[in-house]
Amino acid sequence: xxxxxxxxxxxxxxxISPRLAKNIRRNxxxxxxxxxxxxxxxxxxxxxxxxxxxxLYESFGFFKTVSLIEFFTGTQWxxxxxxAHYGIMPLVxxxxxxxxxxxxxxxxxxxxxxxxxxxxxxxxVREIAKPILELLVGVPTIAFGYFxxxxxxxxxxxxxxGLPGFNMLSAGLVMGVMIVPYIASVAEDAMRAVxxxxxxxxxxxxxxxxxxxxxxxxxAATSGIVAxxxxxxxxxxxxxxxxxxxxxQQPKLTFDPTExxxxxxxxxxxxxxxxxPHASIGYQSIFAAGLVLFALTLCFNxxxxxxxxxxxxxx
Amino acid sequence: MVNTSTPLKAESKDLNFFYANGxxxxxxxxxxxxxxxxxxxxxxxxxxxxxxxRCFNRMHDLYPGNKYExxxxxxxxxxxxxxxxxxxxxxRMRISMVFQKPNPFPKTIFENVAYGLHVRDEKNKRVIxxxxxxxxxxxxxxxxxxxxxxxxxxxxxxxxxxRLCIARALATDPEIMLFDEPTSALDPIATANxxxxxxxLKNKLxxxxxxxxxxQAARVSDYTAYMYLGELMEYGDTDxxxxxxxxxxxxxxxxxxxx
Amino acid sequence: MALHDSxxxxxxxxxxxxxxxxxxxxxxxxxxxxxxxxxxxGLLALMLGLLTLLTLxxxxxxxxxxxxxxxxxxxxxxxxAGSAGLLSAWVGSALIMIVTFLTAVPVGVAAGVxxxxxxxxxxxxxxxxxxxxxxxxxxxxxxxxxxLGLFVYGLDLGQSILTAGLxxxxxxxxxxxxxxxEAIRGIPVAIREAAYAVGATKWQVVSDHVVxxxxxxxxxxxxxxxxxxxxxxxxxxxxxxxxFIAFLPPSPISDVAPYLNFEWLSSSFTVLPIQMFNxxxxxxxxxxxxxxxxxxxxxMLTLLMNGTAIYLRYQIRKNIKW
Ligand SMILES: Nc1ncnc2c1ncn2[C@@H]1O[C@H](COP(=O)(O)OP(=O)(O)OP(=O)(O)O)[C@@H](O)[C@H]1O
Ligand SMILES: [Mg+2]
Numbered sequence: 001x002x003x004x005x006x007x008x009x010x011x012x013x014x015x016i017s018p019r020l021a022k023n024i025r026r027n028x029x030x031x032x033x034x035x036x037x038x039x040x041x042x043x044x045x046x047x048x049x050x051x052x053x054x055x056l057y058e059s060f061g062f063f064k065t066v067s068l069i070e071f072f073t074g075t076q077w078x079x080x081x082x083x084a085h086y087g088i089m090p091l092v093x094x095x096x097x098x099x100x101x102x103x104x105x106x107x108x109x110x111x112x113x114x115x116x117x118x119x120x121x122x123x124x125v126r127e128i129a130k131p132i133l134e135l136l137v138g139v140p141t142i143a144f145g146y147f148x149x150x151x152x153x154x155x156x157x158x159x160x161x162g163l164p165g166f167n168m169l170s171a172g173l174v175m176g177v178m179i180v181p182y183i184a185s186v187a188e189d190a191m192r193a194v195x196x197x198x199x200x201x202x203x204x205x206x207x208x209x210x211x212x213x214x215x216x217x218x219x220a221a222t223s224g225i226v227a228x229x230x231x232x233x234x235x236x237x238x239x240x241x242x243x244x245x246x247x248x249q250q251p252k253l254t255f256d257p258t259e260x261x262x263x264x265x266x267x268x269x270x271x272x273x274x275x276x277p278h279a280s281i282g283y284q285s286i287f288a289a290g291l292v293l294f295a296l297t298l299c300f301n302x303x304x305x306x307x308x309x310x311x312x313x314x315x
Numbered sequence: 316m317v318n319t320s321t322p323l324k325a326e327s328k329d330l331n332f333f334y335a336n337g338x339x340x341x342x343x344x345x346x347x348x349x350x351x352x353x354x355x356x357x358x359x360x361x362x363x364x365x366x367x368x369r370c371f372n373r374m375h376d377l378y379p380g381n382k383y384e385x386x387x388x389x390x391x392x393x394x395x396x397x398x399x400x401x402x403x404x405x406x407r408m409r410i411s412m413v414f415q416k417p418n419p420f421p422k423t424i425f426e427n428v429a430y431g432l433h434v435r436d437e438k439n440k441r442v443i444x445x446x447x448x449x450x451x452x453x454x455x456x457x458x459x460x461x462x463x464x465x466x467x468x469x470x471x472x473x474x475x476x477x478r479l480c481i482a483r484a485l486a487t488d489p490e491i492m493l494f495d496e497p498t499s500a501l502d503p504i505a506t507a508n509x510x511x512x513x514x515x516l517k518n519k520l521x522x523x524x525x526x527x528x529x530x531q532a533a534r535v536s537d538y539t540a541y542m543y544l545g546e547l548m549e550y551g552d553t554d555x556x557x558x559x560x561x562x563x564x565x566x567x568x569x570x571x572x573x574x
Numbered sequence: 575m576a577l578h579d580s581x582x583x584x585x586x587x588x589x590x591x592x593x594x595x596x597x598x599x600x601x602x603x604x605x606x607x608x609x610x611x612x613x614x615x616g617l618l619a620l621m622l623g624l625l626t627l628l629t630l631x632x633x634x635x636x637x638x639x640x641x642x643x644x645x646x647x648x649x650x651x652x653x654x655a656g657s658a659g660l661l662s663a664w665v666g667s668a669l670i671m672i673v674t675f676l677t678a679v680p681v682g683v684a685a686g687v688x689x690x691x692x693x694x695x696x697x698x699x700x701x702x703x704x705x706x707x708x709x710x711x712x713x714x715x716x717x718x719x720x721x722l723g724l725f726v727y728g729l730d731l732g733q734s735i736l737t738a739g740l741x742x743x744x745x746x747x748x749x750x751x752x753x754x755x756e757a758i759r760g761i762p763v764a765i766r767e768a769a770y771a772v773g774a775t776k777w778q779v780v781s782d783h784v785v786x787x788x789x790x791x792x793x794x795x796x797x798x799x800x801x802x803x804x805x806x807x808x809x810x811x812x813x814x815x816x817x818f819i820a821f822l823p824p825s826p827i828s829d830v831a832p833y834l835n836f837e838w839l840s841s842s843f844t845v846l847p848i849q850m851f852n853x854x855x856x857x858x859x860x861x862x863x864x865x866x867x868x869x870x871x872x873x874m875l876t877l878l879m880n881g882t883a884i885y886l887r888y889q890i891r892k893n894i895k896w
Contacts, residue, residue, distance in 0.1 A: 026775060029777070030775055030776060030777055033777045034688075034692055034776075036684065037684045037685070037687055037688035037692055038688055038692070038693075040680070040681045040682075040684030040685040040688060041684070041685040041688040041689055041693065041702050041751075042702065043681055043685060043747065044685065044702055044705040044706045044709055044747065044748070044751070045701060045702055045705045047705070047709055047720070047744055047747070048705045048708060048709060050720055050724055051712065051716060051717075051719075051720045054719065054720050054723035054724055054728075055716075055719065055720075055723075057723070058723055109619045109622060112615060112616055112619040113616065113619045113620050113623075115612075115616065116612075116613070116615075116616025116617065116619060116620060117616075117620070120609075120612070120613050120616055121616070121620075122379075129620055131884045131888075132623065132624050132627075133623060134880065134884060135627070135877060135880050135881065135884070136623045136624075136626075136627050138798070138801055138802070138805075138876050138877070138879075138880035139627065139630070139805070139873060139876060139877075140804070140805025140806070140807070140847055140872050140873070140876055141805070141807065141808075142805065142807045142847045142850055142851055142854075142869070142872070143630060143634065143805075143869045143872060143873050144630070145851075145854065146630075146634065146850070146854055146865060146866065146869050147626075147629075147630045147633065147634075149854065150633075150637070150854075150862060150866075151629070151630070151633050177622065177623065177626045180619075180622065180623055181623060195418075197414060197416060197418040198418055198420060198421075199377075200374060200377070200414065200418070201414065201418040201419075201420065201480070201483075202420070202430070202434075203374070203377055203407065204372060204374065204407055204411065204412040204414075204484075205407065205411070205430055205431040205434055205483070205484070205487065206404050206405075206407040206408040206431065206434055206435070206487070207404075207430075207434045208404060208602075208605045208606055208608065208609050209609050209612075210605070210608045210609045210612045211434055211605065211608075213612075215420075215430070215433070215434075216420050216421075219420070219421050219422065220420070220421045222421075231711070234711055237713070238712075238713025238714070238715065238716070239713070240713065240714065240715045240807070240808035241807050241808055241847075241851070244808075244851075245851065245854055245855070265713065265715050265808065268715055268718075268719070268808075268812060269715070269808060269811050269812070272718070272722070272811050272812045272813075272814055273811060275814075278727055286719065286812075287719055287723070290715070290716055290719040293713060293715070293716065294712070294713075294716050297711065297712065297713055297716075298708070298712075301708060301711040301712075302708075304711075305707065305708075391592075392592055402599075402602055404602050404605070404606075405591070405598065405599065405602055408591050408598060408602075409591050409592070435601065436601055490591075490592075
């Protein structure tokens, strides 16, 4: 009898023994923690979603007033004027022109730097150079804006006396130098991923360093180098402060870098600096412009991502 | 025992080699290389075969800190290719190399073979086309690729890639060709192809080949050298080494008792 | 030169290197000259960045020199360039950095830990990963538009310190996530197994070991992210930050219980780079001097922070024990 009750007791208390209860609590706690961590990770998805949603939502209001045809084919952008025109082309032209100037600087210099670092520089030079390039990336762009407006433009004006104080050339050149480290580091990564056996094959044929670098390593790293260029385009298109400070604020349909013209980003800055009422057409117009910018950079980022993935899989 | 009537193409003299970390990988190696003959280099893994081979075309110069002592003298000009005043590039223009794993460039078949010619500033398209064809024929690859010369080299099979690398090395008329385990990544048929090729090539040039495959050494080589722990233990004509080795270690290694 | 080339072609087709040694050597010399020329050009290309940075910094310091004094830090902006100062700007930057730090670090580290330690390798983790790498490439001004639509008007937080801090927090989130993941990835499985072997739960392993040993790497990323946030201008302008702020936000610390006060979060503000942009946009050159001095301060701050991060990373790599 005694033993039976004991056994019975034992039997009934077993499922809620303190140890098991502790285990359940512990498991529950682990679950909650995992859930919290997952929510934190989801914030990235949420942010992307929010960006797309906001841009689309506000642009939707904009496109109720402005037709898509006018937006994409119009040659005047004057949303804040009495006689308002909503053709995005002038802003796109400004963006493309400054980006083109920047890439004309950054592509050759960045590529040469990458080849030099990967194929020519000694270990020591590389150890010193790479942190310096990183420091350059960390310099706030507003400082480069100052440099473009008050150092480079006056310098250029000594060469071309007719150059206006706001011009896309100076902004583009400075932006180019800013982008060099991006190209250099991504392209150098790709070149260093080329296996040593390929270089040995070239040297064994009697090739010099330069021949090996140009004829073997660079072609072998093509997809990575292309990725670097594409990411650089995306940077140039999205760059804001240098162009807002130095390239001018006047939307103008021109591809002449010696003129001043507003870019998409400069326009957004200009409008945001003023005091526009919420939900006005001017307010909505910066979201429409932002949507175009976002779509452009997204395309380039995706392309760059694909090219980069390709070279990572290659070797 | 060694046939002294054959002319010498090169010989290593008291060759010592030190890697950048201070490790001495070759110890006073003395070995001849006879003209238009195939010399096989055998020995257990890590004994220094590749190290020795790569001294010939100064591949070790690519990595800072490596050091040679002694010499490798090439004939008939009596140049010590390891001498400080000799340009490694000039040496590599005379001595080609085929690697263990095929390492074609990310280019077309044609461009791969033409690479050495471009590196030597050859501009004449006719000359290049002729040389490429000749080299591909010499490497017994021509019939398989003549219709797809503009395909990427990566699309070839492993054995074809290795023959392509041989054609690449051949196109520049080297005096000596170095092979570092050229068939270790290949199947038996591709291996047989390459072996046959080497036997034909020796009419034109001198060959030094590293191999782990005893049958291969016995089949293709005229002379065999056995290395152990960075030293040349035994050298002689292949028949002698394989039938009547003088040293016990050589016999053990060849018969598979060791290594 | 043409003769030269044909001689070498001859060397290739007819005779061995040996019989044409002169021509071959001349060719090699020519090729090696290219090596040297390229090495020179490469070094110049490499130096261009450094030289620009140096010129930029010297230019800012020389232009802004007259304003390097304590008064510049203790004065409010003013209509008169000579007596305008950075007080509200640096206080604003500091307060915003607090908000940014408090949002980006916990969320970023948690996200990094989740992706490395918890996330199953499937479409779900792919989705998050794609988003993180995509966000890292979104232009900063787009974050400004997001904040304008979401924080300022959507959640009605206004053009406040809280809005700015959250915006910059989102902006540097990818940096913190990526550096957390990299730091965690460097920790060997053996350490985890050792902890599991003594009966630790996953969270205990993660919090007591994984995160603890990757602190250095995470800190590096956080510093780089914060330095980026300090210099960011575009998204803050887009929110609609005012550029003329002649007052300070309410103090976060008060002398009555509970001693903390959160009114400052909803205060309007300005920050260092915006103040610089504002001065730079004025036609009057006297204000450009202020802009230069501000630029020099911002650059010094960011160089210092980035330098610290790079040094820290170098030390971590050097001291790796496993
Ligand atoms: N880069 C290097 N630095 C230092 N030591 C090296 C280096 N390369 C090889 N060694 C050492 O030199 C010795 C000879 O190496 P080697 O590659 O020549 O051997 P091997 O005979 O070709 O071997 P295997 O048959 O495996 O290819 C080995 O002990 C190896 O560990
Ligand atoms: Mg070997």
